[in-house]
Amino acid sequence: MGKILRLVLDVLKPHNPSIIQLAGELSELTGVEAVNISIYEVDQRVENAKVTLEGTNLNYDEVLRTIGENGGAVHSIDEVVSGRMIIEDAATPQDALS
Amino acid sequence: MRSFRHEVERLREYEDVVDISEIARRLFAMNSFDGILTILGVLVGNYLAEVRVPQVIIVTGLATSVSMGVSGLWGAYLTESAERQKSLDDLGELTLTDLTNTRIGRASRAAVVIVALVDGMAPLLASVLVLMPFFLAGALGDITYSYYLALAIAMVGLFGLGMFLGRISRQSTLLAGLKMIVAGVVAVVLSYLIESAIPG
Numbered sequence: 432m433g434k435i436l437r438l439v440l441d442v443l444k445p446h447n448p449s450i451i452q453l454a455g456e457l458s459e460l461t462g463v464e465a466v467n468i469s470i471y472e473v474d475q476r477v478e479n480a481k482v483t484l485e486g487t488n489l490n491y492d493e494v495l496r497t498i499g500e501n502g503g504a505v506h507s508i509d510e511v512v513s514g515r516m517i518i519e520d521a522a523t524p525q526d527a528l529s
Numbered sequence: 530m531r532s533f534r535h536e537v538e539r540l541r542e543y544e545d546v547v548d549i550s551e552i553a554r555r556l557f558a559m560n561s562f563d564g565i566l567t568i569l570g571v572l573v574g575n576y577l578a579e580v581r582v583p584q585v586i587i588v589t590g591l592a593t594s595v596s597m598g599v600s601g602l603w604g605a606y607l608t609e610s611a612e613r614q615k616s617l618d619d620l621g622e623l624t625l626t627d628l629t630n631t632r633i634g635r636a637s638r639a640a641v642v643i644v645a646l647v648d649g650m651a652p653l654l655a656s657v658l659v660l661m662p663f664f665l666a667g668a669l670g671d672i673t674y675s676y677y678l679a680l681a682i683a684m685v686g687l688f689g690l691g692m693f694l695g696r697i698s699r700q701s702t703l704l705a706g707l708k709m710i711v712a713g714v715v716a717v718v719l720s721y722l723i724e725s726a727i728p729g
Contacts, residue, residue: 443624447546448632477623502633504626 434462435489436517439510440482444503450480453501460497462488481509485517540643543636547613553647558694560601562687562709564652566716567597568659569683573720576676583666583675590663594656602649609644613637659683680717687713
């Protein structure tokens with residue numbers, strides 16, 4: 432199976448542990464080169480985070496376990512890039528309509 | 530040593546996840562206050578009832594202290610675990626996950642134990658401290674000195690507690706200490722009034 436180079440996840444998590452802690456732990460996983468977490472919605476006790484990971488060989492199970500350990504739940508996998516290089520999604524004529 | 534440092538590190542991590550120190554601090558102050566005032570009441574009662582045997586005072590005092598300790602430990606454990614479990618379940622419902630075996634779950638359980646220990650130990654230690662002069666009654670000579678010394682320790686303890694709270698709230702530590710002493714004086718005066726109201 433090809434190596435996962437990028438993962439973009441939609442995560443719902445409690446305010447604590449903070450995204451600083453979560454990003455730190457995710458960045459320590461094997462195969463992870465960089466982590467970006469941004470909050471796009473905040474509720475009273477939980478927040479929605481977009482978690483972007485890039486690396487040489489991301490292990491999805493480990494990522495899932497680390498997020499779960501910090502009380503988060505992955506709502507959806509919004510983007511995956513796998514193979515030998517990172518490519519962006521190709522432009523289509525329909526994009527102009529959205 | 531390494532494992533101790535590891536434990537401290539873990540506790541700090543738990544503190545980041547769930548609030549432990551604030552509630553522990555509150556309960557420490559509240560229950561130390563309870564402990565000192567209760568034992569002060571026991572001592573004033575013994576003094577007015579003309580108890581002059583140190584062993585009797587020590588036994589009644591220690592029994593009261595231990596009961597307060599057990600009460601604090603049990604009460605805090607049951608209430609804290611119920612509250613924290615509810616909070617964890619509510620949070621789990623929001624994230625649609627079972628948080629029991631996550632860091633938050635473990636931190637919540639650790640918080641229950643720490644808070645219960647503080648709640649139990651604070652009144653126990655505070656009241657044993659006030660009782661100290663009766664353990665030294667032989668060396669002090671007249672037991673009246675033990676009573677006076679215990680009263681002085683209680684007042685200093687109350688003042689110290691007030692200062693502690695004053696420092697937390699960043700208000701005048703002297704004023705906060707004096708407010709606490711007023712409570713001690715009120716307790717002593719009320720005990721005297723009760724004694725004079727009961728015909729004997």
